[in-house]
Amino acid sequence: MLQCQYSESAWTGKQPDCYEPDLSSLPKLPLTPSWLKELNVGLNCLYILVIITVTLSVIATLVLLFSSGFYVDRMLANSAMKPVIIAWLINAALILVTVFLFRIQKKNRDHYDIKYDDLALNFTKSMPLNKWVYSGMIIPTTTMGFMELTPSVWRQRGMADKFGRTFFDWDHIKLTVYDYSTTRFKKWLKVCRRVNFVIFPLFGWSYILQMINEDVFLPPYILLFVLQTLLLFSGRFIYAGENQVKLYEYNRHTGQVSKFDPSGNQLWSYPFSEFNMYVRYEPSDYGPTKRSRSCVPYMIHRYSPHWKVEDIINFYPPWTTHADRQSTKELIDTLIAFMNVKLPLPQCLALQACRHLDSTTQALETPEAGSTIDFLSMSDKEYKDMLFQIWKARQGTY
Numbered sequence: 001m002l003q004c005q006y007s008e009s010a011w012t013g014k015q016p017d018c019y020e021p022d023l024s025s026l027p028k029l030p031l032t033p034s035w036l037k038e039l040n041v042g043l044n045c046l047y048i049l050v051i052i053t054v055t056l057s058v059i060a061t062l063v064l065l066f067s068s069g070f071y072v073d074r075m076l077a078n079s080a081m082k083p084v085i086i087a088w089l090i091n092a093a094l095i096l097v098t099v100f101l102f103r104i105q106k107k108n109r110d111h112y113d114i115k116y117d118d119l120a121l122n123f124t125k126s127m128p129l130n131k132w133v134y135s136g137m138i139i140p141t142t143t144m145g146f147m148e149l150t151p152s153v154w155r156q157r158g159m160a161d162k163f164g165r166t167f168f169d170w171d172h173i174k175l176t177v178y179d180y181s182t183t184r185f186k187k188w189l190k191v192c193r194r195v196n197f198v199i200f201p202l203f204g205w206s207y208i209l210q211m212i213n214e215d216v217f218l219p220p221y222i223l224l225f226v227l228q229t230l231l232l233f234s235g236r237f238i239y240a241g242e243n244q245v246k247l248y249e250y251n252r253h254t255g256q257v258s259k260f261d262p263s264g265n266q267l268w269s270y271p272f273s274e275f276n277m278y279v280r281y282e283p284s285d286y287g288p289t290k291r292s293r294s295c296v297p298y299m300i301h302r303y304s305p306h307w308k309v310e311d312i313i314n315f316y317p318p319w320t321t322h323a324d325r326q327s328t329k330e331l332i333d334t335l336i337a338f339m340n341v342k343l344p345l346p347q348c349l350a351l352q353a354c355r356h357l358d359s360t361t362q363a364l365e366t367p368e369a370g371s372t373i374d375f376l377s378m379s380d381k382e383y384k385d386m387l388f389q390i391w392k393a394r395q396g397t398y
Helices: 034-067 072-077 081-107 116-125 151-157 184-213 218-232 235-239 325-339 359-364 380-395
Strands: 168-170 174-181 243-251 256-260 266-271 275-283 293-301 312-314
Touching (some): 034 081, 072 081, 151 380, 184 218, 184 235, 243 325, 293 325
Antiparallel strands (some): 243 256, 293 312
C-alpha cells in the first residue's frame, strides 16, 4: 500500500552491494598536453594582471577627472594625462592577448576540463575522509534552513526571492533546482551595482562638496550623481527578464537524479543510490580561533565512464548556507530523507501544503500522533526559536 504511488525504481534506503567505485577498471583519458596546462596557468595570471591594471587605471582616470574639474583643457595640461593614456593602451593590449589565448583554451576545452584522472585520483583518493557515508537510514525530519525562508516571507512570495526569481520548485514528488542566466550587459551592471554600494557612500559626498565649493564643469558631476543613484535602485531592472535554467532534479517517486544542460536538455538520469557524496572542507586562516571552514558537498555518479564536470553535482549557489558542517549535514540528510520512500517527507515550509499527498508520510504521521509542525501558523520569531532548538538538538549527532 505504501508503495502504490512509487515506481519500482524508487529508493528505499538500501545500500548497494559495491559502494566504492572500481577506479582501476575505468578507462584512462589521454593526458592533458603540458602546454595546455601552462596556458591555463598563464591565463589565470593574465586575468589577475588585467583586473589589477584596469582597476588602477580607473582610479587614476577618476583622480585626473576630478582634479581637473572635468575641464578638457585642464586635463590635457595635467602631467598625469600621458601616463593614464599609456596605461589604457597597455590594458587594451593585455585584453586582446587574453581574449586570443582564451579562444585557444576554449577550442581545446575537452583536454583540460576536470575529469577522471584529475578528480577521482587526486580528489577522492587524496582526501578519503571527505567521503560521506549514508549511515543510519532513520533520518530525522528537518526544516531545510539553508533556503532562508520564514513564515512571513513564504506567505508573501512563496519560494521566490525579492526579485521574483525561484531557485527551488519543491513538492511531494520532485525537488527541482534552477539557476538564472542573463546578458553580458546585465552581468556588468550587477558588478557595477555591487561596487557602487561601496563607492557611493564613501566618495559620493566628496564630489558633491567639490560641486558646491570649487569651479567645476557641472554636467558630468550631475550625470554621475544621477547614474549612481539609479544604480542603487536598479535591482529589479537588472534581475528582470533573466532566463530560468534547470540544473538538477530529484524525483522521489522514481528515485532518479537528473542533470540538465544550459538549454534545459537532460544530460543524464541515474538512481540516487548510484551516487557517492563527498564534502570538500576548505579551512580558513581567519577569525580568532582559525577553525572556521567552508564545506562544499558534491554528488558524483560512481559508474560513469569518466568523472567529468557533467558527471558531478556540486552544491554551489543557489545552495547558499552550507558554510559549516551542521548546515551541510542538514542539507544532505534532507535529500536522503526526501529520496527514501520508507521515510516521511522532510518537514519544512515548502512541503507543508503537500505532505499529506505522500502515502508514506500519510501512513507514518497520523493526525493523532501530533508530530506534524505547522510552520505557517508561527510568527517569524517563533520559527527562528524553533530552528534554534532543532539545531541544538542535532548538535549531539554531529
